[in-house]
Amino acid sequence: MKNTLRIITLTLACFIVTTAWAQNADESFNKFKNMRKSPKQDVAFSQQLCDAGVSFLADHGDAAKRAREVVNDMLSFGTGVLAKNDALRSDWYAKVNFALIDKQPAVNAKNKAAFAALRAAMAEGETLDAPSLSAINDWRRHIDDLAQTPGSDTYMLDRERGFYLVLNRMKTRMPSAQKVIDAQLEECSKSKIKDLANWAKREIRVGEMRKTPFTLAFTTINGKTFDSAKLKSDTLLYVFTWSTTSRNAAGEMDRMLDQYYNYSRRQIEFVAVCIDPEDKSAEVKAFIKKTKCKMPVYFDGKGTKGELYQRLVAGGQWSGHIFDGKGNVRATDIRAWDLKKFIK
Numbered sequence: 001m002k003n004t005l006r007i008i009t010l011t012l013a014c015f016i017v018t019t020a021w022a023q024n025a026d027e028s029f030n031k032f033k034n035m036r037k038s039p040k041q042d043v044a045f046s047q048q049l050c051d052a053g054v055s056f057l058a059d060h061g062d063a064a065k066r067a068r069e070v071v072n073d074m075l076s077f078g079t080g081v082l083a084k085n086d087a088l089r090s091d092w093y094a095k096v097n098f099a100l101i102d103k104q105p106a107v108n109a110k111n112k113a114a115f116a117a118l119r120a121a122m123a124e125g126e127t128l129d130a131p132s133l134s135a136i137n138d139w140r141r142h143i144d145d146l147a148q149t150p151g152s153d154t155y156m157l158d159r160e161r162g163f164y165l166v167l168n169r170m171k172t173r174m175p176s177a178q179k180v181i182d183a184q185l186e187e188c189s190k191s192k193i194k195d196l197a198n199w200a201k202r203e204i205r206v207g208e209m210r211k212t213p214f215t216l217a218f219t220t221i222n223g224k225t226f227d228s229a230k231l232k233s234d235t236l237l238y239v240f241t242w243s244t245t246s247r248n249a250a251g252e253m254d255r256m257l258d259q260y261y262n263y264s265r266r267q268i269e270f271v272a273v274c275i276d277p278e279d280k281s282a283e284v285k286a287f288i289k290k291t292k293c294k295m296p297v298y299f300d301g302k303g304t305k306g307e308l309y310q311r312l313v314a315g316g317q318w319s320g321h322i323f324d325g326k327g328n329v330r331a332t333d334i335r336a337w338d339l340k341k342f343i344k
Contacts, residue, residue: 061111213327
């Protein structure tokens with residue numbers, strides 16, 4: 001009886017402690033998020049926001065999704081809210097870095113990755129502020145340090161993608177940046193972190209598409225011929241993948257058809273690339289008939305092993321790209337509702 005009571009007491013105590021920790025985490029996170037929404041831009045407020053963010057990471061760094069959000073918010077405060085305030089922006093990065101140093105005694109297994117991610121994020125902001133080879137090398141070192149830290153998987157995509165985007169913008173001024181980008185993407189594509197590897201593979205695939213003008217000639221599933229070379233020079237080409245097996249296939253196709261009929265074929269042509277296997281051809285044809293799809297449908301029956309699919313997609317079964325009249329990539333990963341941005 002005594003042992004049973006002891007077990008019940010310990011269980012209750014653990015529940016109370018866990019509940020209190022969760023409530024404290026909620027309060028700390030909400031405090032930071034509410035402050036982050038403020039339009040304030042002064043030294044006192046930035047110090048308060050810095051303290052709130054770093055304190056959350058110190059106490060709840062193992063709450064990975066929220067910690068990731070805090071890290072990204074702290075970066076975007078510098079690059080976004082303070083974008084036009086040079087002095088305060090520089091002061092912000094310094095404040096955060098000083099806070100990280102000040103919190104070193106509190107670093108433990110639970111918050112080490114969160115702190116490393118924040119340091120890498122601040123290096124990104126500092127590089128954007130004052131781009132130089134030494135700043136880039138320092139930033140890269142912090143990302144690599146993060147990658148070696150247990151528990152860093154949640155943060156790696158954001159930090160690697162930031163590095164990639166910034167270096168992409170620097171290519172005209174720094175020709176050697178392309179080699180660094182290529183090496184980065186190759187390394188990331190081999191990562192065991194699924195979202196990171198998929199992102200890198202997609203960027204590699206898009207990079208390949210940019211090297212050679214895109215052309216597409218085929219016989220549609222209804223027996224008609226299509227050749228992108230015959231489109232007018234000012235006509236855009238939107239190529240997207242879809243599947244009848246997708247739970248959202250009907251809804252997605254309905255939205256595509258709405259857009260298809262909204263615009264003239266002189267403005268934009270659509271090609272629906274079906275990635276179903278050969279044994280689904282009857283279902284594909286029935287689906288096209290049911291939805292009254294008039295746009296050209298590419299169907300090779302090879303599923304995700306098809307040559308066109310491999311050219312268009314990496315790390316997922318959905319993709320939509322816009323090409324100009326010369327076959328150059330205008331935009332990638334575009335959904336139906338995004339098309340209006342590209343059509344005059």
